[in-house]
Amino acid sequence: MASKDLKFNTKTIHGGQKPDAGYGAVMPPIYQTSTYAQTTPGGHKGYEYSRSANPTRTALENSLASIEGGTHGMAFGSGLAAIDAVIKLLQPGDEVISTNDLYGGSYRIFKRIFENFGIVFHFVGMQGANAVQEKINSRTKLIWVETPTNPMMNIIDIKAIASLTIDKDILLAVDNTFATPYLQKPLELGADIVMHSATKYLGGHSDTVVGALVVKDQELADRLYFIQNASG
Ligand SMILES: Cc1ncc(COP(=O)(O)O)c(C=O)c1O
Numbered sequence: 001m002a003s004k005d006l007k008f009n010t011k012t013i014h015g016g017q018k019p020d021a022g023y024g025a026v027m028p029p030i031y032q033t034s035t036y037a038q039t040t041p042g043g044h045k046g047y048e049y050s051r052s053a054n055p056t057r058t059a060l061e062n063s064l065a066s067i068e069g070g071t072h073g074m075a076f077g078s079g080l081a082a083i084d085a086v087i088k089l090l091q092p093g094d095e096v097i098s099t100n101d102l103y104g105g106s107y108r109i110f111k112r113i114f115e116n117f118g119i120v121f122h123f124v125g126m127q128g129a130n131a132v133q134e135k136i137n138s139r140t141k142l143i144w145v146e147t148p149t150n151p152m153m154n155i156i157d158i159k160a161i162a163s164l165t166i167d168k169d170i171l172l173a174v175d176n177t178f179a180t181p182y183l184q185k186p187l188e189l190g191a192d193i194v195m196h197s198a199t200k201y202l203g204g205h206s207d208t209v210v211g212a213l214v215v216k217d218q219e220l221a222d223r224l225y226f227i228q229n230a231s232g
Helices: 008-014 055-068 079-087 104-117 129-135 158-163 218-231
Strands: 072-076 095-099 120-124 140-146 171-175 193-197 211-215
Touching (some): 008 055, 055 072, 079 193, 104 120, 140 158
Antiparallel strands (some): 072 211
């Protein structure tokens, strides 16, 4: 059965998964290897170095894409590393509109790291789409929504914000950490990128730090895979 036909609970276990290519294991083995044997230079089975890709990470990425209803997933060493990759899609002078009560670490990376590289951030109350509309100009390249917000639990209407980006060269990213795809699927509501601190509800047991992105567009996926590999 194609992953897209599975119901949510089944996707959390089987979504995007295939028996392992090595010996047919139905549960993905943990490939604890940094590199892979090559028969000739470049002669490999799809994996050459584990920063670029690792079969266990691929299984996780496909699972994340499946539960968010996207086509491509990317896993990172933390939620902030996932955010870092998204902002690296931008150029100096580009503008970002973000919610004004987002997670403190997201605010910190925006203000204390990326503002130094010439990215301009506007923080507005996003409960009304008008406040967002007022900040949009020709330099706006990204709208960053976090809903529910951490810690205030404010709710932002993703569909209303997405309607502001139609026919514009503006990406809409949603931090879906607190809702999880069980309750909210931003890609179905018009977002281009879903981000997770999978450290939280997706991880579930307070025993790991993980970040994730999911998209539904090949070109955007290729740009993010490039950053994932190039930045590490
Ligand atoms: C909503 C939200 N986004 C992003 C992050 C950052 O994720 P991480 O701690 O996995 O880097 C957090 C962490 O608390 C968070 O709550």
